[in-house]
Amino acid sequence: MADIASGLLAAKPEVASLTIAGFSLKSILATFFLATFLFERYISVRQIRMTRIKKRPAILNGIVDDDEKFLKTQDYSYDKLVFGFVTSTLEMFKSMVFFHFDLLKATWDLSAHLLEAYGPASLAGNQLAISLILQNILFLSETLLELPQSLYYNFVIEERYGFNKQTLRLFATDQVKNLFISMIIQTAIILPIIYLIGWGGERFYLWVYFFLLAFQLVFLNIYPTLIQPLFNKYEPLPEGPLRDTIYKLAKKISFPLTAIYTVDGSKRSGHANAYFYGFFNNKRIVIYDTLIKSLELPEVEAVMAHELGHWYHSHNLKNMAIQQVSTFSMMYAFSFFVFNRSLYSSFGFHVPADQELPYLVGLTLFLQCWSALNLAMKLLMNMVSRSFEFQADAFACGLGYGKVLRSGLLKMQLENMSQMLPDSLYSLYNYTHPPMLERISAIDKLLQKKD
Numbered sequence: 001m002a003d004i005a006s007g008l009l010a011a012k013p014e015v016a017s018l019t020i021a022g023f024s025l026k027s028i029l030a031t032f033f034l035a036t037f038l039f040e041r042y043i044s045v046r047q048i049r050m051t052r053i054k055k056r057p058a059i060l061n062g063i064v065d066d067d068e069k070f071l072k073t074q075d076y077s078y079d080k081l082v083f084g085f086v087t088s089t090l091e092m093f094k095s096m097v098f099f100h101f102d103l104l105k106a107t108w109d110l111s112a113h114l115l116e117a118y119g120p121a122s123l124a125g126n127q128l129a130i131s132l133i134l135q136n137i138l139f140l141s142e143t144l145l146e147l148p149q150s151l152y153y154n155f156v157i158e159e160r161y162g163f164n165k166q167t168l169r170l171f172a173t174d175q176v177k178n179l180f181i182s183m184i185i186q187t188a189i190i191l192p193i194i195y196l197i198g199w200g201g202e203r204f205y206l207w208v209y210f211f212l213l214a215f216q217l218v219f220l221n222i223y224p225t226l227i228q229p230l231f232n233k234y235e236p237l238p239e240g241p242l243r244d245t246i247y248k249l250a251k252k253i254s255f256p257l258t259a260i261y262t263v264d265g266s267k268r269s270g271h272a273n274a275y276f277y278g279f280f281n282n283k284r285i286v287i288y289d290t291l292i293k294s295l296e297l298p299e300v301e302a303v304m305a306h307e308l309g310h311w312y313h314s315h316n317l318k319n320m321a322i323q324q325v326s327t328f329s330m331m332y333a334f335s336f337f338v339f340n341r342s343l344y345s346s347f348g349f350h351v352p353a354d355q356e357l358p359y360l361v362g363l364t365l366f367l368q369c370w371s372a373l374n375l376a377m378k379l380l381m382n383m384v385s386r387s388f389e390f391q392a393d394a395f396a397c398g399l400g401y402g403k404v405l406r407s408g409l410l411k412m413q414l415e416n417m418s419q420m421l422p423d424s425l426y427s428l429y430n431y432t433h434p435p436m437l438e439r440i441s442a443i444d445k446l447l448q449k450k451d
């Protein structure tokens, strides 16, 4: 008995690592990661196989009859998928090294050391200051590691198919701007969250959730007006038939349109797009110059009708509601995680009971777990998004744009070289938009009903 007591007293005053059924949390997390990784690579191999079909199948007859275009699109999809396969494998490898060698702990220690050596004495050991340094070190190293991939993607793959329109100089200035803006935004999010966790105690998740909601609402306003103009030129659409038809269309369905802008998307890429933004009675439409160039006037109008269909069916609001539920449940789940000392010790952080836990570390680890567990959420969100696209198409068809929408969408898909024959499992899991053939056949059905 005495032996046991002395043995207990002699034991290190550390918190034990969290284990579930004898497995450490770290190995459980690693297994989850690996399982997600293998599943995603499996479906991407299925998708890659579809891009190796060299003979244009009969289902494309009357939709895409150009053999050369079909082959080029197949090659483009193949190159992108192989690139994705390689980069995600590297990413997985990086995560494993990061966890295995407890690099988060090492970076935290480095941040604390840097603060002590170079920061004001009054801040030594301050959790907020250390977290800020840690976050920036992680972000900078991540950005540097991703730089070669990003260069390869834009200047080799996109270049090969004529999509890359940016110069190296523009790419470099974009990177620098992105870096600064991201650092500012991350600081503005992370510092209040860490402060609120320490301040709010057990119910911190409520405060953090409200803070995130407020941040999101502010961000939705400043993003198009302050941030996007740093990268592109937004100009009011000049007077003319296009402007007139869009205003007429907006009036017809009582869309509170206040401005239409064109954006010089062609500065960077040949891909085309259009969208609207703004709260309540102040909606603005943005059209890419690439879209105006590649489509006929009635087709642009039909694409606009589709966009307004999203507004008519309140898709943005619905998306936002889903996002709120997701953010809230995430923060609620995080509240079971953040104060658990044994969890931190699983990753090398042995924090004595009288010391505050490094909350940013808890958050970083938690977000990793959450994303590994979030397959179902991704699947669900993509299914919802695809049903919204069908609904918006049906809205445009209802306004009489069926035929021109069909030809406009086809042109856009061909210009963007979207994969024509996706694998069913891959598209179910990854696609936010329905595959082209499904979309065209849904429009055709609506057209037939009308005839």
Ligand SMILES: [Zn+2]
Pocket: 306, 307, 310, 388, 389, 392
């Ligand atoms: Zn849409």
